[in-house]
Amino acid sequence: MSGAVRDIMVVTGAGGMGEAIARRLGAGRVVVLADAAEAQLASAADRLRANGHEVEAIRTDVSSAADVEGLARAAAALGPIRCVVHTAGVSPVQATPEQVVAVDVVGTALVLEAFEPYVVSGTVAVCIASMAGTMTTVDPATLRRLATTPAAGLARLAELDPATMDAGTAYGIAKRANQVRVEAASPAWGRRGGRVVSISPGIIATPMGNAELDGPFGEVMRSMIEMSGTRRVGTADDIAAAVEFLVSPAASFITGTDLLVDGGVIAAVRNAS
Numbered sequence: 073m074s075g076a077v078r079d080i081m082v083v084t085g086a087g088g089m090g091e092a093i094a095r096r097l098g099a100g101r102v103v104v105l106a107d108a109a110e111a112q113l114a115s116a117a118d119r120l121r122a123n124g125h126e127v128e129a130i131r132t133d134v135s136s137a138a139d140v141e142g143l144a145r146a147a148a149a150l151g152p153i154r155c156v157v158h159t160a161g162v163s164p165v166q167a168t169p170e171q172v173v174a175v176d177v178v179g180t181a182l183v184l185e186a187f188e189p190y191v192v193s194g195t196v197a198v199c200i201a202s203m204a205g206t207m208t209t210v211d212p213a214t215l216r217r218l219a220t221t222p223a224a225g226l227a228r229l230a231e232l233d234p235a236t237m238d239a240g241t242a243y244g245i246a247k248r249a250n251q252v253r254v255e256a257a258s259p260a261w262g263r264r265g266g267r268v269v270s271i272s273p274g275i276i277a278t279p280m281g282n283a284e285l286d287g288p289f290g291e292v293m294r295s296m297i298e299m300s301g302t303r304r305v306g307t308a309d310d311i312a313a314a315v316e317f318l319v320s321p322a323a324s325f326i327t328g329t330d331l332l333v334d335g336g337v338i339a340a341v342r343n344a345s
């Protein structure tokens with residue numbers, strides 16, 4: 073390791089997307105890689121190091137405020153944080169409604185809150201939401217509460233009571249919440265010279281996406297792919313390419329919004345006759 077100051081890229085989630093994003097954007101930066109699963113974190117970090125990347129692996133449960141604050145502190149101590157790409161998450165076939173709320177809703181809010189104090193000119197956060205959020209309708213008052221309730225109080229919102237919904241419904245609300253959370257955070261990040269955006273992926277062939285394709289809604293998902301403009305499943309690198317654009321100076325006028333990267337699924341569903 074050289075003594076020169078290196079930019080820091082934080083990637084939460086060492087799964088399919090997190091590893092692809094770290095591999096595509098990590099060169100010349102220190103990659104701070106965070107995941108709750110020790111073995112997953114260690115193997116992704118090893119593969120990246122074997123490819124020449126400089127990686128600091130920090131075990132982090134994104135649903136824990138203490139863990140996320142510790143991650144932000146540790147990353148900032150290494151150097152200026154240029155980007156935070158938040159991919160850690162759980163999907164309906166992997167998790168209960170409680171876990172979806174804790175990880176996908178509260179986790180994303182914690183990441184945005186914990187990193188805000190460390191935003192410097194040019195810092196960009198990209199949160200991975202989902203086209204499931206784009207497809208979910210939430211009334212405006214609830215949306216406002218999802219956008220602005222401090223992370224510590226989010227799980228107490230009646231609209232997020234896990235007893236009232238299944239994991240699929242919780243996931244749709246969670247991912248819609250991610251999109252509006254990013255909107256609400258953008259003025260404060262902007263005052264520090266930073267930007268914050270979300271990406272809503274369609275069906276992506278990662279361990280999570282493949283588990284969903286093998287799950288109870290696999291047939292429906294396959295038929296949505298078949299009717300889409302691209303007629304293919306997405307790759308983790310399709311998402312990494314979108315992240316690359318959003319964190320670059322070419323996207324310096326883009327903040328507080330969502331980029332749908334779904335191969336045209338939503339467009340096809342909305343225009344199905």
Ligand SMILES: NC(=O)c1ccc[n+]([C@@H]2O[C@H](COP(=O)([O-])OP(=O)(O)OC[C@H]3O[C@@H](n4cnc5c(N)ncnc54)[C@H](O)[C@@H]3O)[C@@H](O)[C@H]2O)c1
Nearest residue numbers: 085086087088089108133134160161202275276278280281
């Ligand atoms: N794959 C898809 O089809 C798809 C589609 C739309 C959105 N997404 C979203 O993309 C993001 C990345 O998904 P992926 O496809 O790379 O999935 P993945 O399962 O390959 O990776 C997710 C990673 O998050 C980690 N994780 C889970 N809970 C955690 C926690 N509490 N704290 C820290 N880490 C935790 C897992 O250990 C795993 O390594 C997720 O937010 C997911 O909801 C995925």
